Amino acid sequence: MAIRNLRYQGDDILKKKSKEVPEEDISSEKIQTLIDDMIETMHKYNGVGLAAVQVGVLKRIVVIDLYDDKGPIVLINPVIIKTKGEQEVEEGCLSFPNEFAKIIRPAEVVAEYTDREGKRMQVKAKELLAQAISHEVDHLNGEVFIDKIIPGTLEYVEPEEN
């Protein structure tokens, strides 16, 4: 496994639409290594989620970890099939270090995706998981959170010294 280089604000790749991963490619070493690297990179930067485009790969792959007992989840070719309600949340992104803003996300989402074993799954999510899925699926469509924040709520938070 390896830490991959993150792509940051201003990098044109973040505006590009990612491509579906063919089902037959999921078990390949290339895709499985990419998934492992994405999880390791997300953990290294204490992220809740990461889309493949953020490490420069235009494939519809997302990893999410809420640091609860479920561990990291891997969503390949995720599609949000239903949303319900709204939540106003504080949000950041590993591609926008130290920037946080308020944004409206769906309160609940139902998403279909393929897991890393190639099995089609469905997840019903609320609160932080619904927010994370919405944020990461936006990345796959070339959308970044900063373009849909509530105006005037952007804050720059100084990083803590380690």
Ligand code: NI
């Ligand atoms: Ni992000």
